[in-house]
Amino acid sequence: MENKELAIMDIKKGEVCVLKICWKLDVNTSPLLEAKFSALLESGEKDFILDFSEVVYISSSGLRAVLMGAKKSAAAGGKTVLCALKPQIIEVFNVAGFTPLFSLFATEEEALESFK
Amino acid sequence: MEKEFVANSNAGQQCVILENRIDEIRRLSIIVEEFFGEHQLPSEMLFKMNLVFEEIISNIIYYGYEDDTKHEIVINMNLLNGILAVEIKDDGKAFNPLANPEPRLDAPLEERPIGGMGIYLVKHLVDEIRYNRYNNFNILSFRKNIRDKG
Secondary structure, three states: OOOOOOOEEEEEEOOEEEEEEEEEEOOOOHHHHHHHHHHHHHOOOOOEEEEEEEEEEEOHHHHHHHHHHHHHHHHOOOOEEEEOOOHHHHHHHHHOOOHHHOOEEOOHHHHHHOOO | OOOOOOOOOOOEEEEEEEEOOOOHHHHHHHHHHHHHHHOOOOHHHHHHHHHHHHHHHHHHHHHOOOOOOOOEEEEEEEEEOOEEEEEEEEOOOOOOHHHOOOOOOOOOHHHOOOOOOHHHHHHHHOOEEEEEEEOOEEEEEEEEEOOOOO
């Protein structure tokens, strides 16, 4: 069996928390992203960049985790932006009608700029 | 590098039997990946088909059963002339996922419902899909032209 764990690194850049998500956001791993979001929000974080550069797969469970995190960070007075999405991931965002809901940036640097 | 698909060069069939456990979806994705490799099918399609499988199977596992016992979900894949035809059969309660209302895609972030996206994605990623109830089985069949990039 492949490793089921989803690797998520969180790196603090100024006031913004960058979550680097690795590999797949599927029905097995997406709850881990939801849990990570919740834990960071509880510890007082409210601004997030989701770095998708390593994400090769997303299903509705992954979309749900991203949407829930974004809603909660907005409710906490912050925001969530996304960067470095691969074309196949953007395609799923488009089909799901997610593209207008989020600010998408090509790079992490541009995403960070949006918080200034 | 993606291998070029050659029409008619391959035909194939595969039957996969899953248990009604969520971790079986990962096993299926590996089998589908092998099937795509064996028949040199485009990798963009692999992502889409695995997404379609995950949504349909997780829907069955989460909502299909009214007991806690083991059930089988039988998947038949049939590739011919660049068309992948799939039939997914389960013995859960009668449920037509295609009859669910479509989610509101125009709602702003705060009002956007959290659920209901899975089957919507499926409908938009396959060319044709239909549901039948037959002999106490739910049968969901779909077709996808694998030669298309879209």
